[in-house]
Amino acid sequence: MYYLSVEHGGRGGCIVNVASMAGLNPNPFSPVYGCTKAGIIHATRCYAVSEAAKKSNIRLNVMCPAFVDTPMFRQMAAGDASQTIGGDQTAVNAFIERIGVLSTEDVSAALIDILTDETRNGLILRCAKKTGNVYSTLTVQDV
Ligand SMILES: NC(=O)C1=CN([C@@H]2O[C@H](COP(=O)(O)OP(=O)(O)OC[C@H]3O[C@@H](n4cnc5c(N)ncnc54)[C@H](O)[C@@H]3O)[C@@H](O)[C@H]2O)C=CC1
Ligand SMILES: CCCCC/C=C\C=C\C(=O)C/C=C\C/C=C\CCCC(=O)O
Numbered sequence: 001m002y003y004l005s006v007e008h009g010g011r012g013g014c015i016v017n018v019a020s021m022a023g024l025n026p027n028p029f030s031p032v033y034g035c036t037k038a039g040i041i042h043a044t045r046c047y048a049v050s051e052a053a054k055k056s057n058i059r060l061n062v063m064c065p066a067f068v069d070t071p072m073f074r075q076m077a078a079g080d081a082s083q084t085i086g087g088d089q090t091a092v093n094a095f096i097e098r099i100g101v102l103s104t105e106d107v108s109a110a111l112i113d114i115l116t117d118e119t120r121n122g123l124i125l126r127c128a129k130k131t132g133n134v135y136s137t138l139t140v141q142d143v
Contacts, residue, residue, distance in 0.1 A: 017044045
């Protein structure tokens, strides 16, 4: 945000943080990973409503993909126990089967949509094989 800001020579812009569906919906296999992703989601939403971002015309959004076919995913799907807790690969495989697996092209297309649509700010973009791309907020009730 410092370098995008007008007072430091920037022209504003769009920051897209990469979290995960695991930061929104609980799963029993990766609690610490899920906690870090929940933190990324909340940090993004807080900075998106900051004066610093508004003043400098900076948009911030966060992507929450479900499974994506990458080296990390393949390592986990192949049974690398360092990626999950519990050691029950049959249960992990059933979970993957239920959720489905996105291609990296699917995720890239979603990223381009956030970057190019200037109305998107402070939003969570869920990306999943079965539901497609869905934008939302998480605000439950204003205080
Ligand atoms: N693959 C999946 O199913 C999902 C992945 N994500 C998130 O997407 C992001 C990317 O994940 P994957 O591509 O699956 O992981 P990956 O492990 O396949 O690829 C990560 C890449 O980041 C590079 N990298 C690691 N540390 C770096 C650093 N300090 N500086 C620069 N590059 C660095 C690695 O060399 C590697 O090329 C992660 O934040 C992950 O949590 C989110 C949802 C689903
Ligand atoms: C099973 C966790 C593995 C952790 C490390 C490997 C890959 C991580 C990929 C992710 O970011 C996980 C993405 C999606 C799965 C998590 C939650 C989806 C919940 C959806 C639902 O319950 O309907």
